[in-house]
Amino acid sequence: MLPHADGVGIVLKSSPSEKEGIGGASKSNFEGVTEGDNMSTAVAKWPIFRAKLKSRNLVAERTMAFHFDKPASFVFTAGQFIDMDLLSPSETDAEGNTRGFSVSSAPYEDTIMVTTRLRDTAFKRVLKTMPLQTEVKIEGPFGDLRLHNNPKRAAVFLAGGIGVTPFRSILLDAASRKLPHRILLFFSNHRPEDAPFLNELQSLEKTNANYRFIGTMTNMDKSKLPWHGERSVINKEMLDRHLKDAASPIYYIAGPPGMVKGLHSMLQGAGIDDDEIRTEEFTGY
Numbered sequence: 649m650l651p652h653a654d655g656v657g658i659v660l661k662s663s664p665s666e667k668e669g670i671g672g673a674s675k676s677n678f679e680g681v682t683e684g685d686n687m688s689t690a691v692a693k694w695p696i697f698r699a700k701l702k703s704r705n706l707v708a709e710r711t712m713a714f715h716f717d718k719p720a721s722f723v724f725t726a727g728q729f730i731d732m733d734l735l736s737p738s739e740t741d742a743e744g745n746t747r748g749f750s751v752s753s754a755p756y757e758d759t760i761m762v763t764t765r766l767r768d769t770a771f772k773r774v775l776k777t778m779p780l781q782t783e784v785k786i787e788g789p790f791g792d793l794r795l796h797n798n799p800k801r802a803a804v805f806l807a808g809g810i811g812v813t814p815f816r817s818i819l820l821d822a823a824s825r826k827l828p829h830r831i832l833l834f835f836s837n838h839r840p841e842d843a844p845f846l847n848e849l850q851s852l853e854k855t856n857a858n859y860r861f862i863g864t865m866t867n868m869d870k871s872k873l874p875w876h877g878e879r880s881v882i883n884k885e886m887l888d889r890h891l892k893d894a895a896s897p898i899y900y901i902a903g904p905p906g907m908v909k910g911l912h913s914m915l916q917g918a919g920i921d922d923d924e925i926r927t928e929e930f931t932g933y
């Protein structure tokens with residue numbers, strides 16, 4: 649029987665929002681914000697920034713992290729996401745010039761980092777090739793996928809592939825603020841080659857004794873790298889084995905919609921109430 653809480657929890661799903669149908673967010677609390685550095689709120693009800701691309705680097709196969717300078721007044725909570733607009737891109741397509749991205753850097757880090765799969769779309773081709781110092785428009789932050797307050801309840805992160813991005817931010821933030829929360833990250837990928845930030849997330853166990861990393865690779869036949877961890881999809885049996893001492897956990901799921909829905913119904917099937925589940929669907933995958 650999967651451990652679950654008898655306490656009251658909350659469900660937060662960032663479903664397509666009221667704005668252009670992508671990415672849930674509470675946007676009302678930005679009324680009356682005045683002009684600031686690189687920020688304007690003339691028409692929008694949320695902060696809008698301009699930020700320059702500082703650097704980019706591969707963090708897994710066909711997966712790249714993009715580092716943008718962080719305007720002084722850009723304040724976010726680990727786990728939140730932004731909307732990024734390409735300004736006069738060298739090419740475009742029917743999918744448009746805007747994408748939602750979880751901020752994969754932690755609030756204490758110097759840049760705004762977003763991490764994405766380099767799919768063959770106009771948006772991603774531009775992001776990968778545009779000159780450094782190119783400016784983009786950033787809207788937000790948005791979203792409510794953030795670590796719960798009550799440290800007596802364990803946090804169980806279920807991430808599939810690129811879905812790990814908000815969890816990297818939360819985990820580095822929790823380690824740097826020495827939060828007492830017990831946190832377990834289940835990170836599922838086909839192969840180690842496809843797993844963003846794999847080494848960093850594994851070695852974070854050394855700096856945060858409250859944190860456990862459980863990686864699983866579901867397609868090792870196609871890998872050239874060694875792997876000594878789990879090899880099945882994240883399922884009830886695996887959670888049962890690793891959550892024996894996790895006190896009344898709250899579950900967090902992030903990643904491509906299909907994966908999120910699958911894990912969500914697996915938890916519901918295991919008797920976990922929606923009050924104890926938070927989800928972030930990366931619509932578009």
Ligand SMILES: Cc1cc2nc3c(=O)[nH]c(=O)nc-3n(C[C@H](O)[C@H](O)[C@H](O)COP(=O)(O)OP(=O)(O)OC[C@H]3O[C@@H](n4cnc5c(N)ncnc54)[C@H](O)[C@@H]3O)c2cc1C
Nearest residue numbers: 670743746747748749750763764765767769813930931932
């Ligand atoms: C809350 C949230 C967080 C996300 N975090 C990440 C992340 O950390 N890393 C990542 O790789 N992907 C993330 N995504 C998904 C991302 O927005 C793209 O959909 C995805 O990267 C695929 O883009 P593409 O160019 O490869 O595919 P395409 O098929 O070209 O584009 C995907 C589709 O999504 C639509 N779309 C996505 N975002 C927006 C938006 N904000 N406004 C309007 N239309 C949009 C596009 O119009 C298009 O129809 C997130 C999505 C959401 C909703």
